Amino acid sequence: MxxxxxxxxxxxxxxxxxxxxxxxxxxxxxxxxxxxxxxxxxxxxxxxxxxxxxxxxxxxxxxxxxxxxATFDGVAIHDQGILLEVNPGLERMFGYQPGELIGRSILDLIADESRDIVIARMQAGARGPYEAMGRRKDGSTFPGEVVVRPYQYRGKDVRLVAGRDITERKHLEEARARYLETLEQQVAERSADIARLESQRAQTEKLAAMGRLAAGVAHEINNPIAGIKNAFTLVRQAVDPAHPNAEFAALIDREIARVASIIQNMYQLCRPETRVDETVDVWTLVKDLEALLMPLLQQRRLKFDVDLMASVQWLCLPRGDLMQVLLNLLSNAIECSPEGGTIVFSLREETDGVRLAVSDQGAGIDPEHLPHIFDPFYTTKTGRDQKGMGLGLSVSQSLVQAMGGTIEVETERHRGSTFTLRLPRERVGVKV
The missing domain is CATH 1.20.5 (Single alpha-helices involved in coiled-coils or other helix-helix interfaces)
Structure with a gap:
């Protein structure tokens, strides 16, 4: 191994x-x-x-x-005044075709008279609502109402504008204003009528009360005056015209007649009986007035102008009452007129009757006296200038109202006064 x-x-x-x-x-x-x-x-x-x-x-x-x-109002998005989006309602409102406004200035839609206002509002960031005049593509203008709000558009801070045509609203507002103005005028006229009627009612009540008092006093005085007059007639017959004091008899006679005239006027303030109407020839009436007033006119070297409408031939009313009213007005005019001036008596037919007017060139009536000139016993004369008791115009008003008419006065300081009588249609006889 x-x-x-x-x-x-x-x-x-x-x-x-x-x-x-x-x-x-x-x-x-x-x-x-x-x-x-x-x-x-x-x-x-x-x-x-x-x-x-x-x-x-x-x-x-x-x-x-x-x-x-979906809205009928105009809606747009703009950035620094340049239009980015608009809806069909705005295009219809201003008369543009779809897409025609994109990229244009929003001021192209504003009338010249409103541009400064709109620019100032834009610079101030105002939201509104506020009003401005819009301008259509054809150049015509219309009133509009504008509301502005901040808006996020594709990541940018822009402005969303909504506007509407308020022409119809303006028409309604104008109609409402006219209606309110008419209504206020009617209310004012109605209030004036109520005040006038209330004043007339108060005046009538006052005249009636004073008239009753005057009539009562006149009744109590009338009997003694009648006795004095009858007794004095016998005394006067016994006075030798050659007597050194015979002239005082004539003076006493005139004063008794003046007292009797005052008593008669006091009776007329509240006279229940109705005088008999008669046919009064207009031209004859004027001639009689002129004859009665001629001595006074000549004494003050006054001119008497008569302006009569030929179509009015006669009047149907108590002749004596009308004569008394006109003589009173004309006598006052003569007394107020400067020497060498002119007094005008006119008669005109109106739709609802006849108008008689007496105008003078005197000093006019003081404003503080004007509301009282028809009051019984009211007079502006004092001392030696006072020739009556302030009953002339009161009696005249009472007589005119008894005829169904009215009497009024227009006066201007240092230019004179005009007293106007208006009598109803049934009092007038016209030439056919």
Whole structure:
């Protein structure tokens, strides 16, 4: 048998080193595999998140598209004033074809008179709503209302604008304003009518009360005055006309007549009986007035102008009452007029009757006196200027109202006054 012995220590060491290297390599591969797995998981998560974000953006844009297409309002997205998206409603509103507005300035849709306002609002980041005038493609303009909101569009901060044509609303607002104005005017007129009627009612009640009082006083005075007048007639007959004091007899006679006239006026403030109507020829009436007033007119060198409508020939009313009213008004006009002035008497037919007016060129009536000129016993004259008891206009008003008419005055300081009588249609006879 032949044998050999060799040293394998080195071989064993090499094998051991190889095994250790292999184990280390496997460990590194495992660690790297784990790292790659973690990285891959992170990438997958990132991809999922990005996908979700993209889907959210697409859904948002889709919602905008659906809402914008479905509304009749105009909707647009702009970036620094440049239009990125517009809906069909906005295109219809401004008269543009689909896609024609993309890339244009939003200011192209704004009328010149509103551009400064819109630019200032854009620079201030105003959200609205606010109003501005829009301009269509054909150049016509219309009122619009604008609302602006910040918006995310494909990752950018832009502006979402919604606008609507408010022409119809403006028309309704204008119609409402006109209606309110008319309503306010009607309310004001109605309030004025109520105030006027209330004033007339109060005046009528006051006149009635004072008239009853005056009539009672006149009745009590009338009998003694009648006795005095009858007795004085006998006394006067006994006075020698050549007596030095005979002139006082004439004075007493005139004063008795004046007292009787005052009593008659007091009766007329509250006179229940109705005077008989008669046919009064207008031209004859004027001639009689002129004849009675001529001495006073000549004394003050006044001109008396008469302006009569030819179609009015006669009036149907108590002639004496009308004469008393007109004589009172004309006498007042003569007294108030400056020497050399003009007094005008006019008569005009109106739709619902006839209007008689007496105008003077006097100093006019003071505003503080105007509300009281028809009050019984109210007079602005004092001392020697006072010729009556302030019953003339009160009696005139009472007589005119008894005829179914009205009397009113218009006055202007230093220009004169006009007293106007209006009588109803049934009092008028016209030329056929």
């Amino acid at each position: 032949v044998g050999s012995i060799s040293d394998i220590t080195e071989q064993r060491n090499a094998e051991q080193a190889l095994r250790e290297a292999h184990a280390e390599l496997e460990q590194r591969v495992a660690e790297r595999t784990e790292q790659l797995a973690l990285t891959n998981w992170s990438l997958q998560e990132e991809i999922v998140e990005r996908t979700r974000a993209e889907e959210a953006i697409r859904e948002s844009e889709l919602r905008y598209k659906l809402l914008a297409d």
